Amino acid sequence: MNFEHIILVYIIPVLAWLTIISVTLRLLVKKQSSSATLSWLMLIYLVPIVGVLAYFIFGEVKLGTKRAKAFRTLHPKYHDWLTHLSQQSALVSIPKSLQYRPLFDLNYQRLGIPCIKGNELHILDTPESIIQHIIKDIEQAQYSINMVFYIWSNKGLVEKVSQALLDAKQRGVEIRILLDSVGSRPFLKSKACRDLRKQGIDIVETLYVNLFRMFFSRIDLRQHRKIIVIDNQISYTGSMNMVDPAFFKQESNVGNWVDVMVRVNGAVSAVLNCLHTWDWEIETGMELPLFLPNCPLVPIDDYDTHSVQVIATGPAFPDDLAPQSLALAIYAARESIVITSPYFVPSHSIAEALRIAALRGVEVSIILPKKNDSLMVSWASRTFFDDLLAAGVKIYEFKAGLLHTKSVLIDNKLALVGTMNMDLRSFFLNFEVALAVEDLAFANEVSILHESYIANSDRLDSEKWLARPFYHRIIERLFFLFSPLL
Incomplete structure (x- = not known):
């Protein structure tokens, strides 16, 4: 048996499995959502070479x-x-x-930025x-x-x-x-x-x-x-x-x-x-x-x-600040929540906060573009629709272009406007900024803006949605499985 044969048959497979095991252990101890961990594990064990290379390139938030x-x-x-x-x-x-003191306190304590x-x-x-x-x-x-x-x-x-x-x-x-x-x-x-x-x-x-x-x-x-x-x-x-x-x-x-x-x-x-x-x-x-x-x-x-409270997020900034701020705003709502986002693939915790808000009587409206430039997001975002619609959330599909506005309006009093999409990339990978504004006149301007968007949208019918083809559900879940990898 020559040396090249030993390398090919024994050494390379052993090194490959040691690498896979090392990445697996890293994933198991890493602080991240279980969905992201499972998605990486699935990718690594289904297509090991591609999965491991992808993890080395995209798996860690390395600022350099x-x-x-x-x-x-x-x-x-x-x-x-x-x-x-x-x-x-x-x-x-x-x-x-x-009125929304917890949101402002959170950002001051974690960022040092005062309101x-x-x-x-x-x-x-x-x-x-x-x-x-x-x-x-x-x-x-x-x-x-x-x-x-x-x-x-x-x-x-x-x-x-x-x-x-x-x-x-x-x-x-x-x-x-x-x-x-x-x-x-x-x-x-x-x-x-x-x-x-x-x-x-x-x-x-x-x-x-x-x-x-x-x-x-x-x-x-x-x-x-x-x-x-x-x-x-x-x-x-x-x-x-x-x-x-x-x-x-x-x-x-x-x-x-x-x-x-x-x-x-x-x-x-x-x-x-x-x-x-x-x-x-x-x-x-x-x-x-x-x-x-x-x-x-x-x-x-x-x-x-x-x-006005400036919310600044990104690698090296405080972890989880974007979803924490958003969750605080949602849980503070007493009457209404209106959200616009071109890319709607939130964390499970944010989706659950919206569902709970609707169940406790808050009028929740989400305005999304009817057509999206991202095929993956377009399918993955629909994964949440069943539970949200069942809870009474109103979902509108904007049909007058690609709605790219990122905004949240709580009780017609608190407005969040900025660069953050409602997805994991904006929450954890991009450098983003948003303004949390407690100003009645400004909130009224945002409310009028949302009304104009709704006037150019079709509301998603719950019964028709539930009757969509079964293969659509399969595609939605497949794309959603890989959404944490973005």
Whole structure:
């Protein structure tokens, strides 16, 4: 028996099984949902080579040694700034005056980000209004414009944004744009990007991806935040990437993407600016100035403090903060819950919280796109429909495009709007941001927005749904089994 035969027959199989056993033991002791553990085990034992390779690449939330070290090194500095902000009594909302105090307390205790009062907020719900307001604010910028986006596509209306940025740069405004490597790859390689850089606009690619890096950090971590901060005072966040829907993913045959952005004028803009500055320093090593915000803009009374809590999540941020915040909001509901999300594959705990809310008499409505650009999500999300419909949850399918808005409205009083989808990827893998807003006027704007979505939706009929073909149920379960692996 030659040496090559010994390697082929004995050594390779032994090493393969030792690897499988090691991964199995890691899965059994790892802190994660049982569904994720079972999904990985099934994949590894059904197709061992593919399963083990997939686990090494996607199974661990590895931020990367350099990035993780930078995060740990910079954390004390930014935590100190947030602590200083928390001591500004004129800016920080008094927890006892807030009806949804547990949600705000949770994020303050885990993130160190205080709830900020006295902000003016408005919903912008058409591409034209969003871009027009952004351009107008860029034209008024005096010293800084900081941006973070997942996708930037310099077509249609976005060309006007680029021109406004060039004009601002010529006035001496410092402009720093942070773009995700995967989401913005076509733009980052484009002539339009090179031209902006030549004119002195700083554009930085974050979470860079290549085959070599996949062995040192997870390659599908995404910078999914959408943030604009102008002069530390005016800010935007929401679901819309820097794209013109008329020119974006038209080949998907789902219609134009339907999004919102929240325009904020107030002290909480400084917190969003802090997130941009933190991300920028991690990526570039360059320290940017951080300033405390001005006094509250909007008059405050005991009835309405116009309070905003920034919820920042992602790898290296506190674990489970997104689902914990969402669960707290759902359990706080007494009258109504309305949720919009393009991708609805929540954890079992969130799905159960919604079901329980409906069973205790809360009117629960979920608005989803009728057509989705993700085949897997489209099928996997339906797994929850049987139990939710049986509990009395109203499910609406939006038919006027791909509804991309991510929002939650509780009792027409508490609104959560931002970049988080209702899925495990947003909960655990993406860098996300959301605003939790206890402001009556803003909640009314969100309520009107939801009513317009429902008017353009078909409500799912429970009886017809239960009568769907049996093979549909099989496909739903098969796709759902692998949803924790995303």
